[in-house]
Amino acid sequence: xxxxxxxxxxxxxxxxDAAWNKGTEYISESKLNEQYPHMTIKYGKPHPVYDTISKxxxxxLRMGFEEMMNxxxxxxxxxxxxxxxxALAVLDRCFYLAGLPRPNVGISDExxxxxxxxxxxxxxxxxxxxxxxxHAYKKGDVEGDDLVPEIAASINVSDSLVxxxxxxxxxxxxxxxxQATKKTLRSHMTSGWFISLASVIExxxxxxxxFSIDRCxxxxxxxxxxxxxxxxxxxxxxxxxxxxxxxGKAVAQGLLSQFGFEKFMFRxxxxxxxxxxxxxxxxxxxxxxxxxxxxxxxxxxxxxxxTFGIYSPTALSQYDIPYPVMNxxxxxxxxxxxLHDATDIRSLTYPQITQYSEWKMTDxxxxxxxxxxxxxxxxxxxxxxKAIVAVCEENGSTPSPCEFPAWEGTVKGKTxxxxxxxxxxxxxxxxxxxxxxxxxxxxxxxxxxxxxxxxKVLENHSARTGVRFxxxxxxxxxxxxxxxxxxxxxEVETRVRIVKVxxxxxxxxxxxxxxxxxxxxxxxxxxGPVFTTVRATIE
Numbered sequence: 001x002x003x004x005x006x007x008x009x010x011x012x013x014x015x016x017d018a019a020w021n022k023g024t025e026y027i028s029e030s031k032l033n034e035q036y037p038h039m040t041i042k043y044g045k046p047h048p049v050y051d052t053i054s055k056x057x058x059x060x061l062r063m064g065f066e067e068m069m070n071x072x073x074x075x076x077x078x079x080x081x082x083x084x085x086x087a088l089a090v091l092d093r094c095f096y097l098a099g100l101p102r103p104n105v106g107i108s109d110e111x112x113x114x115x116x117x118x119x120x121x122x123x124x125x126x127x128x129x130x131x132x133x134x135h136a137y138k139k140g141d142v143e144g145d146d147l148v149p150e151i152a153a154s155i156n157v158s159d160s161l162v163x164x165x166x167x168x169x170x171x172x173x174x175x176x177x178x179q180a181t182k183k184t185l186r187s188h189m190t191s192g193w194f195i196s197l198a199s200v201i202e203x204x205x206x207x208x209x210x211f212s213i214d215r216c217x218x219x220x221x222x223x224x225x226x227x228x229x230x231x232x233x234x235x236x237x238x239x240x241x242x243x244x245x246x247x248g249k250a251v252a253q254g255l256l257s258q259f260g261f262e263k264f265m266f267r268x269x270x271x272x273x274x275x276x277x278x279x280x281x282x283x284x285x286x287x288x289x290x291x292x293x294x295x296x297x298x299x300x301x302x303x304x305x306x307t308f309g310i311y312s313p314t315a316l317s318q319y320d321i322p323y324p325v326m327n328x329x330x331x332x333x334x335x336x337x338x339l340h341d342a343t344d345i346r347s348l349t350y351p352q353i354t355q356y357s358e359w360k361m362t363d364x365x366x367x368x369x370x371x372x373x374x375x376x377x378x379x380x381x382x383x384x385x386k387a388i389v390a391v392c393e394e395n396g397s398t399p400s401p402c403e404f405p406a407w408e409g410t411v412k413g414k415t416x417x418x419x420x421x422x423x424x425x426x427x428x429x430x431x432x433x434x435x436x437x438x439x440x441x442x443x444x445x446x447x448x449x450x451x452x453x454x455x456k457v458l459e460n461h462s463a464r465t466g467v468r469f470x471x472x473x474x475x476x477x478x479x480x481x482x483x484x485x486x487x488x489x490x491e492v493e494t495r496v497r498i499v500k501v502x503x504x505x506x507x508x509x510x511x512x513x514x515x516x517x518x519x520x521x522x523x524x525x526x527x528g529p530v531f532t533t534v535r536a537t538i539e
Contacts, residue, residue: 048348049232052336053213056234059258063251065211065236070192072214073097076182078191081318082275095185095217098178102138103170107131111169118165119157126155185217189235189329190275194311197239198319206323207243211236213332225344232332243326245280248308251328252284256305259339263287269307276309276327283307284330288338303338306330361516363463366440369513370465373506376478380411384418384481388474388534391420396430404429406534414485415539418477422533430470433499433528438465438507445509445517447499447526469505469530476506477534485538495533502526 046054057067079094080087107115112127119126133151136142142150152162166173186192189212200208213234220229238247253264265285272281284306292301308328316325333345342348347357376382387407395404400422407418422429436447440463447469448454458464477494484492499505507526509517517524 048336048340048342049333052332052339053232053234055259055339056213056255056332056335057211059255060211060213060234060236062258063209063254065209068196068210068212070186070189070196070212070214072186072192073183074186074191074195076184078195079184082190082194082315084274084314086274090187091184093219094187095219096180097183097185098180100144100176101179102140103172103176104138105134105170105172107134114169115165118168119155119161122155122157129154186215187218188216189214189233190311190327193235193237193325193327194275194315194319194321197237197321197325201239201321201323207238207240209236209238223346225346228333228345228349233329234332234335235327235329237328238326239321239323241323243310243324245282245308245310245326247326248282248310248328251326252286252306252308255328255330256284256286259288259335260290261286261288261305265302269309273309275312275315277312281307281309284328290338290341294341303334305334305338359516359519361443361513363440363443363460366443366445366513366516367463367465369510370438370440370445370467371508371510372467372472372475373503373508374479375475376482378411378482380409380416381478381482383407383409384416384478385471385474387418388420388477389470392430392434392470392474392532395420396428396434398429400427400429401425402429411482411485411538416481416485416536418481418534418536420532421535422531427531429532431498431529431531434470434473434530434532435468436528437468438526439463440465443517443520443522445513445522445524445526447505447528467507469499469528470532472506473530473532474534477536481536481538484536489538491535491537493533493535496530498529498531499527505530 061067076087076091076094076096079090083090107127107130115127115130116122130151133142133147133154136150137144137147148159148162148166152159192212193210196210197208211234213232215230216233217230218227220227223229236251238251240247249264249266252266256264263286267283267285268279269281269283272278283304285302286305287301288303289301291298291303293299306328307330308326311325311327313324316322333349336342337345337348340348344356346353349356351357376385384407391404391406395402398404401424403419403421405417405419407416409416420429433447433449436449437458438445438447439457439460440446441448441457441460446457448457450458473494473496480492480494496505502509502524505526509524514524516522
């Protein structure tokens, strides 16, 4: 982040985005928050796959490769040119693109009557206009997303009426079935490289060093922990008269060493794709210390991470490419799984989707979802809260019956006297759970006393809510007093006995926390004998 901190005013109403872009000095996130505490400055969090893509781009650029974007939509004839008689096996893994046909819609007398009824009696000229627009749509002169506004504007009616007309009068639109084309979504980056390189050599002479990191699509039978139907390929090519597999080895080592890989093994790939020269298709196995001892099949530290080879002259000749080409590719997600210590590609890629990843919340995060449900709205109400808490802290163990005045003053023009009482005999002003604090511990939300048994729980300050049963009860009592004043009542009493659920002590958990606790079979245990009463008289 670069900006001049002198240009940033300390007022909370300052337009921070405008000030952000003014200056030139680099300031860290922590320094910003220290200097401007009224502003919350927080760096965003990158997605692990895109974070890996960013690092791969930098790595390729440092090695002198030029970035290129290859065609994503590839006609099936390109696959036939590249794979020859094996093309059908490859195309079986491809997604074909399809589109809805344009229906030839006729307007009969019966339909004209329906249209006039729906559109409010439009004249024959408007019917003819609708006919012409529908014909233009059939010819492709009007796009599908323009059809409704085009008709509406032409006959001066609302879009909603046109939508209703099409829905009720022209069932042809509902009955359309997609029709497949000959175009496919790229299943591997090579499909795009042949097309791109054939065009490049028409304008320049090699050597060329290109890379591309982009999506590919593969019609897998099923998605699992190791594969998805859409993935990112980090691919590069070197076109040079003297290119050999040694160039592939050098690129693999130079690229992967930037990600912490230390040793490499190169083995012939049994798959032997037809677009590679025989015996030049090589698998790259790399050693990464982070894998050693991991709970994966790569616990020995070695993983297959990339493949490279020399494009077949036969395949290149289909594109009139007279120079040899080395191609190397690796799956971005596989590298991201290593860098981010992941074992399932689905949870790595889609952590927000419940079926793919375990939902995790820290105790600190859970603690922030606990709130006092009802709080007073006036300054006097907050004073009453503090007064009730002070009386209970000082006299909570006093034998009953007993009564202690807590606060006297004016609330919304009424004189109010507040006392903490316990009318029953042989007990105390407050019950034993009154000072229990609500905490999050191992994903449970608990109300616990401050004693030796719960010492370990209370040591994690960030998982403590700071809310005791007493604090929440005092807020409810003060809120009840405010409501009683507004309603013209002369007396109000707030009493809590044995708490069994959070709501009985004026505690609310956000629905998010409740869903998390329920889905993970954790518990909410906020209960205990509080036995405290607040009485107020209003004059």
